[in-house]
Amino acid sequence: MNHFFDLQYAAHILPDLARASIYTILITLVGFAIALVLGLVLAILRRSPIKAVSRTVGFVVEFIRSTPLLIQVYVLFYVLPAYGITMSALTAGTIGIALHYACYTSEVYRAGLNGVARGQWEAACALSLSPWRTYSGVILPQAVRPIIPALGNYLVAMFKDTPVLSAITVVELMQQAKNVGSETFRYLEPITLAGLFFLVISVTFAQLVRQLEFRLRLP
């Protein structure tokens, strides 16, 4: 048996890995969609004039950001069933990673919202726009544009964190690579292929974000 990278074996296991990588991509896309919406909600709540609300949200964001995703996922998957909330591993994992990154995106949104000039808020107030129209029509279009690259970076970071979900038996790419490896006792090809998959996608995407950053720069 070939001891170095066995191309034939690699080609043989590729379909299995490709099937699992669909889950990796699915988790990333669904999780990021949730993180984008929830992050904005958290950022707006954090600006709430009610101190209790803004402080609580601030603390929760800080807490989730400074504790490991792995344990948060354990909490969702192992602790919640005791309180009657049972989720599949895939659901728990996606929600866990989405919550974790919502706290990161909320910080990005916060920076974007803080970057909008004061006069814009005052003008919206002077025109007596409703809070909804103030945000959707005036503030957000200006706040979001400069932070799109930062959000894109978190999409890449989230994509690279999906292997953590293998710890709660989600069969995403990493778990599948490990399973394939344990069947044949050849870990070199599956784990290297999984690594290459992450490398190619994240480097490509990081490049896109960099180009976007350049194009979005206001003249």
Add this chain to the structure above:
Amino acid sequence: MRELFPLLLQGTLVTIEIAALGTLLAIAMAFIATAAKLAPWAPVRWVGNVYVEVFRGTSLLVQLFWFFFVLPLPPFRIELTPFTVAIVGLGLHYGAYGSEILRGALRSVPGGQFEAAVALNMSAFSRMRRIILPQAMINALPPATNLMIELLKGTSLVSLITLSDLTFRARQLDEATFKTAEIFCLTLVIYFVLAQLLVTLMRHFERRVSHGIIAHSSRQITQKAAS
């Protein structure tokens, strides 16, 4: 609750140990990678770039598994203990991120500082040590603090390569006692406290570094003026 704490604390000590050693290696790797990326010789620059892109572009868990499962088998046959894998994995992974921080911080030092050091006929080494790095440090420390917290969080993944850190102990206790909620919440709180301690420590360090530089440079200016 009371009987859980000592066991979790044992795991916490392992977590702190791994985080500290991983951070040291990451700092060393950040400096080495940055030096390689700025080298005058192109092949060295390529090595630096490839290292940073590969370790930033793949997941930490993939890297840990690669070191843990692939290296002991042929063609490599390198048997590493989980402890070594953890430190090497964390150090290499976060070192690649750290080199980006360091590069940005070095770039933020105004070009005039470099030119002035050249004009004063300083050697490349003392130029770096006395002029460029101290100023770059002020800009590098806040993002480095964030990265250290990411590293601390990243240590939880070493439980998946059978190292008995805090996360591993929590899983073990959970399986033995079924006090799932208490154990995991306590674990989260311990990580949170560790992160807050780290932030406090680094803020203190930041203040000292920036204070030291300002005091040092103004003292030099008054000395120069006097003489």
